[in-house]
Amino acid sequence: MTADVLKAAIAFFVAVVLQATIVSSITVAGGKADLVLVTLAAVALLRGSIFGAVAGFYAGFLLDAANLDTLGVSSLLLSLAGYWIGRYGETTGRDRAHAPLVSIAVVTVLYAFASIALHAMLGESVSVQGALRSLPAQILLNLLLTVPVYALMRRMFASGQRLPVKDVEFG
């Protein structure tokens, strides 16, 4: 468990640095990929809802610090996103190959609307039209990122999920 926490801490630190520095500077068809959200989806699916929620809080805190945004906004949204994806993984999405893709497509849309609502509540100027325009491209970019990121995260967190066959008894 401690090893997984350490791995997740490093993974999200790297994801936030890459997101803030490189990924956010690349706009394709009006949309930007969200590496942090994709990493969170992969980790939450692999490690469950509680781990996903805590990881989301940590990633959100780092993201808000890196972008000098209002502290707590991304933490709140990513905690809920991590929890929701984790629950989906624990229940409906268990053992389904398409679970990462479905969850990232859904959570990208929900995250975008929740983010608009929260920023509007804080009195910031938000453009629903602009967000809607960029949403299809963002979903597509996130889906493209999901495949390699999920594979990497599964490799990173694989040891906690499986046991050697010699320790398993049948009959």
Next chain:
Amino acid sequence: MRLAALGSTVQRAASPAHPSSRSAGVLRRRLVVGALVVVSIAMLTVYFREADSGPMHSIQGAVASVLRPFQVGAERVARPFRDAYGWSADLVHARSENEKLRKDLRLLRLQAIQNQSAAQENADLRKALTYISGATFPRDYDGIVASVTSYATGEWEQSLVISAGRGNGVSVDDPVLSTDGYLVGQVTKVTRSSSEVTLLTDSTSSVTARDATTGTIGVLEVGEGPDRPFELNRVPKEKIVRKGDMVVTAGRRFSRLGSMFPRGIPIGSVKGHTQSDIENFQQIQVDPFVDFSSLDTLVVLVPKEPQRPGP
């Protein structure tokens, strides 16, 4: 029976669900999420209500300082690839741009000669009148060059973070330019070692701008539409604005709108203008000189004199 197959693995068998352990798990899960939500909202509230020197801002500044070396490192690794992409993209337009630039150069040479004599005449007349002017750009400002360390994630958030902060002399409201000397935005948040720059493309930004050729003044704001061109608003119909005119900062407020930037910072050129019978003002589209999607290094203008220009 005990089976062994070395080198292969198998999924762990699901543990039998026990009603009491299941309900404890549900309770634990809800408690954790509830606590995280409450802490997030508390953080948000405190951050929102406190001053820029408050504890949450200090924590943010400290974490940003820890992240900064990694961001600078990542930026350095990514820069060659970004430059290569930009170089390839530029190559496509190079021929047509070359012709246009040669044409512009001929015109600008003529204008430079005229401007030189006009500037000399202006200086002589100011001296004769003992004319006292406000802070002028670039003479009365120092430039602090800083690299971009972070880009906003959301489509509606048109801001970025640079690697210079309070410790380098940067203050809130300082104008920010590209390395070519074109207006990019202004500083809206400062920590000890980094600052947030809100770009002109943000819907909250507005600048009092002037047609450098005709002297017509309006308020430059970002427009609607997919490519979000700029619009010079509140320009009465009778005022003259021509296509291709350079638009620069006016250096004063327009009514209650706009921000205080030094006079004469280039922003863009007039792309076109339209007017309808029912509107009192013209709609003027302005093409910015800056490519806001590829900003790597910026210059923050800091007044040389401690007294800052007032509204």
